[in-house]
Amino acid sequence: MSLADQIAPLLPHLRRYARALTGSQKRGDAYVRSLLEAIIADEGILDREMEPRVALYRAFHAIWSTSDMDAAQPEEAADVEQVVSRRLSRMTPINRQALLLTAMEGFSNQEASVILAVDGAEVATLVDAALKEIDEQIATEVLIIEDEPIISMDLEQIVRDLGHEVMATVVTRDEAVNAIGARKPGLVLADIQLADGSSGIDAVKDIFARFSVPVIFITAYPERLLTGERPEPTFLITKPFLQSTVKAAIGQALFFNAEESAAA
Structure with missing residues (x-):
């Protein structure tokens, strides 16, 4: 070869x-x-x-x-x-x-x-x-966009174990948009393929149209983001995932977000 x-x-x-x-x-x-x-x-x-x-x-x-x-x-x-x-x-x-x-x-x-x-x-x-x-990072509010109940519960537990608050857990693009109507999350965890056939990618684009926030895509379809262009700023985790993988991604996403906020 x-x-x-x-x-x-x-x-x-x-x-x-x-x-x-x-x-x-x-x-x-x-x-x-x-x-x-x-x-x-x-x-x-x-x-x-x-x-x-x-x-x-x-x-x-x-x-x-x-x-x-x-x-x-x-x-x-x-x-x-x-x-x-x-x-x-x-x-x-x-x-x-x-x-x-x-x-x-x-x-x-x-x-x-x-x-x-x-x-x-x-x-x-x-x-x-x-x-x-990572355990010592400043707590933030996390929006979870995930339509599989067991996975969303796992993500909620990981978020709370890290000392962060779950702002909302939603299952469609429209629900994600409604969730950010009242306040801005400090981090978004998003699936790509959602319950009603809507797209987590489009939901994130809607969020980015309002404000900048770190995003981690957690998906069984990584090829949709591993090739071509994808929304910034994003991280990518493939399902099924380990808790340690999600924890590392959250820590790194918030690490850079803190650096950018300090430089602003």
Whole structure:
């Protein structure tokens, strides 16, 4: 199998990870493009002795940690301190990198240690630190758009266990729009295919027309969001999900939302 054939099926998931890591699909895709350009220039940057997905994510991290796709143009970079500060504010700390790799991407601790180039025993410590940070995040109100009762109850429990409040649980696009009529949620968890045939994607677009809010899509149909354009700002979790995956996504979504609010 050619290198291109090995990489192609992995790219949608790498895009998802890049978005979660950088806080923006545009920034995430910029790093993915940079990685692909580097591979075209030199296939040797991928260790062919490694499992392909581990090698791809390891190479991605090398690009991400050494490049800045948001760097100011030379004539705008007079204040170096400001540029560095902006860069650091958008960097996902290594403990959260470890959590995203294991909880969201499903890598083992050993695989995550290879990707991050850290000692294997350190990954568990990093993950524990990230989970502690998430537990300490400021509470917010969460709107859940989900038509399957058991799943919505699971999500409600996860939200409450994290110390957040369930603002409302709705099952259609119209109900979602009505729910935001009174107040703005701090986070939205949304399915794609809803009870009456309406779309969670359209519901989120309606919400974005009113205000900006972090969104996590939780769906059995990830292909609808892993290819082409999708609403910003969004994260993506595939059903069936683990509680740890949802917890990691909520923590990361609120992490970037807090950064953006502080910079506003």
